[in-house]
Amino acid sequence: MLVTFSCSAYADITMFGDVATRLLTLMGHSGKVPGAMLAEDVKAALESLVTAIQSDQQLAEPEKSEDEEDCEPVVSLSNRALPLIEMLEAAIQSKSHVMWEKYS
Secondary structure (H helix, E strand, C coil): CEEEEEECCEEEEEEEHHHHHHHHHHCCCCCCCCEEECHHHHHHHHHHHHHHHHHHHHHCCCCCCCCHHHCCCCCCHHHHHHHHHHHHHHHHHHCCCEEEEECC
């Protein structure tokens, strides 16, 4: 499943469903798709997400494998969250709602 986040102040963002639902729960939402956030709730969601990402970075230790040459690089949750964080910041500035739905 793919999830697309949209906001009138920012370009649409499409993410894998598992990553999107994890970020939604970190923002304090149920993780259900589709969904929406009112403009006045975006700031609190952004603060929750940033706090959770910072905590995750402090706790995370890089996984080491026996044969790192054959492994693809791991993309951290904080890197995956960057476009969504930028969208939430743009939504705050323009007082816009944020919506998410399954990408079809």
